[in-house]
């Protein structure tokens with residue numbers, strides 16, 4: 001295993017920012033640390049970098065890195081705001097990473113700029129670049145010396161939404177193309193799922209779940225994790241032969257054991273359809289290409305989505321059907337937090 005973190009803890013006075021964190025990142029793997037603001041993601045990343053005093057162990061290929069200073073760990077760092085040198089041009093910034101290793105190679109600089117889609121930008125002043133271009137330069141600078149681990153702390157979060165989505169795709173391509181081993185901190189689900197081979201979900205300083213994006217998305221470990229991953233409502237169900245049945249109908253699920261489960265429902269988990277479980281529309285709001293409705297089904301009031309052409313006015317009787325893509329499966333058990341109800 002390339003990076004191994006065991007029992008890592010970081011405290012600021014009385015605040016345990018990270019507690020008992022275990023993580024591994026394999027050679028060539030991209031692991032995303034995902035969690036809400038303040039859960040300790042950046043602190044964990046900084047401790048791996050050697051920027052934060054920590055208890056526990058960080059090791060590389062079995063070698064304990066305690067006492068190895070930041071610049072001797074062979075890790076590349078990219079932060080939210082790039083932290084470029086304003087007095088150097090683009091090439092000068094990328095070259096800086098190489099100078100630290102006593103190398104100077106205009107070819108390597110050009111290769112890195114080409115990799116991040118900035119061919120011919122070498123002589124440009126970094127202060128004249130857009131935010132997205134600056135982050136590309138920061139990435140090129142970090143990659144230039146071929147770090148054994150790339151640590152990315154919210155590399156795209158200073159950018160606007162559309163640019164972020166584009167750059168996340170580009171970043172995923174660059175990480176794959178270079179075979180980089182990387183730890184990426186983000187609070188954005190889409191970014192984590194675009195970039196990562198595996199995702200580690202953090203909450204309140206602890207790692208709650210680690211798995212492939214699909215496993216984490218489809219089978220959150222508990223209700224609070226599911227809520228963080230977009231599930232707004234929960235319902236008891238029974239699985240038999242890969243089909244979950246609940247008061248809202250049945251749906252195919254990725255769950256091998258037959259028996260009781262809870263289903264987490266994301267926006268779009270329930271659709272107004274020709275057939276299904278009946279209910280009465282109690283609220284509706286028109287979106288650009290869909291209608292969101294709230295429907296009373298027996299004792300429950302649930303959110304659902306209707307097509308713009310569907311009849312779904314307040315007071316209408318409608319049928320709801322479950323859509324597998326919007327459903328997550330959790331172990332059975334009561335909610336660890338009450339559901340917010342309208």
Ligand SMILES: Nc1ncnc2c1ncn2[C@@H]1O[C@H](COP(=O)(O)OP(=O)(O)OP(=O)(O)O)[C@@H](O)[C@H]1O
Pocket residue numbers: 012015017035036037038039040041042043044187
């Ligand atoms: N230098 C510091 N001194 C004291 N408390 C700190 C320090 N750095 C972080 N913290 C606290 O530690 C906790 C974890 O912070 P951290 O920045 O790791 O969270 P995060 O998950 O990365 O959040 P965000 O996504 O908002 O950056 C927070 O409560 C934060 O206020």
